[in-house]
Amino acid sequence: KAGVTQTPRYLIKTRGQQVTLSCSPISGHRSVSWYQQTPGQGLQFLFEYFSETQRNKGNFPGRFSGRQFSNSRSEMNVSTLELGDSALYLCASSWEASGRLGTKNIQYFGAGTRLSVL
Amino acid sequence: GEDVEQSLFLSVREGDSSVINCTYTDSSSTYLYWYKQEPGAGLQLLTYIFSNMDMKQDQRLTVLLNKKDKHLSLRIADTQTGDSAIYFCAESTDDMRFGAGTRLTVKP
Numbered sequence: 509k510a511g512v513t514q515t516p517r518y519l520i521k522t523r524g525q526q527v528t529l530s531c532s533p534i535s536g537h538r539s540v541s542w543y544q545q546t547p548g549q550g551l552q553f554l555f556e557y558f559s560e561t562q563r564n565k566g567n568f569p570g571r572f573s574g575r576q577f578s579n580s581r582s583e584m585n586v587s588t589l590e591l592g593d594s595a596l597y598l599c600a601s602s603w604e605a606s607g608r609l610g611t612k613n614i615q616y617f618g619a620g621t622r623l624s625v626l
Numbered sequence: 627g628e629d630v631e632q633s634l635f636l637s638v639r640e641g642d643s644s645v646i647n648c649t650y651t652d653s654s655s656t657y658l659y660w661y662k663q664e665p666g667a668g669l670q671l672l673t674y675i676f677s678n679m680d681m682k683q684d685q686r687l688t689v690l691l692n693k694k695d696k697h698l699s700l701r702i703a704d705t706q707t708g709d710s711a712i713y714f715c716a717e718s719t720d721d722m723r724f725g726a727g728t729r730l731t732v733k734p
Contacts, residue, residue, distance in 0.1 A: 617668035
């Protein structure tokens with residue numbers, strides 16, 4: 509069974525541009541979560557989608573948005589890029605949305621997209 | 627402050643045991659997890675423990691859970707240089723919460 513696939517693996521953008529990152533979850537998984545990882549701030553939760561609906565959102569500005577399609581694939585978009593948006597963006601999928609369902613909540617991560625903003 | 631706390635760094639010699647500690651604050655956490663992240667990669671699930679268990683062993687890995695103190699630990703026996711990575715603990719309640727990660731360095 510294929511794992512979580514994130515594309516592209518690397519991106520270089522300039523300030524002010526926008527970017528779209530893609531995540532294909534493990535087959536059958538309906539929940540997709542996005543995280544930003546930086547050396548200074550560690551792993552920070554961006555948002556979670558379940559059955560095409562945003563279920564949870566972290567403390568990020570409105571420039572960060574996402575969506576989920578009917579096949580559970582998800583995209584996240586960052587508009588008006590800033591230097592501080594340079595980070596590793598990680599996507600994770602699970603069978604069910606976050607909660608108390610035990611093994612169905614286990615999140616499986618993709619390899620990430622490394623975004624560099626110049 | 628963080629809901630899940632870990633020390634940031636741990637250094638051990640090859641062949642020794644490593645113990646990575648984690649404290650969490652939500653006593654209603656149902657499952658607790660350990661993930662490993664190698665350079666340039668995503669997080670890989672290592673193991674998990676259900677909250678009604680005290681211990682779980684899986685080859686070189688031993689997870690200990692003290693619910694009273696809300697303390698979770700990961701012991702790696704016979705630590706190898708390939709174990710050098712960042713280790714994250716996480717708890718699952720209504721959402722998934724991760725610690726900041728412990729960077730394990732294994733010296734030959």
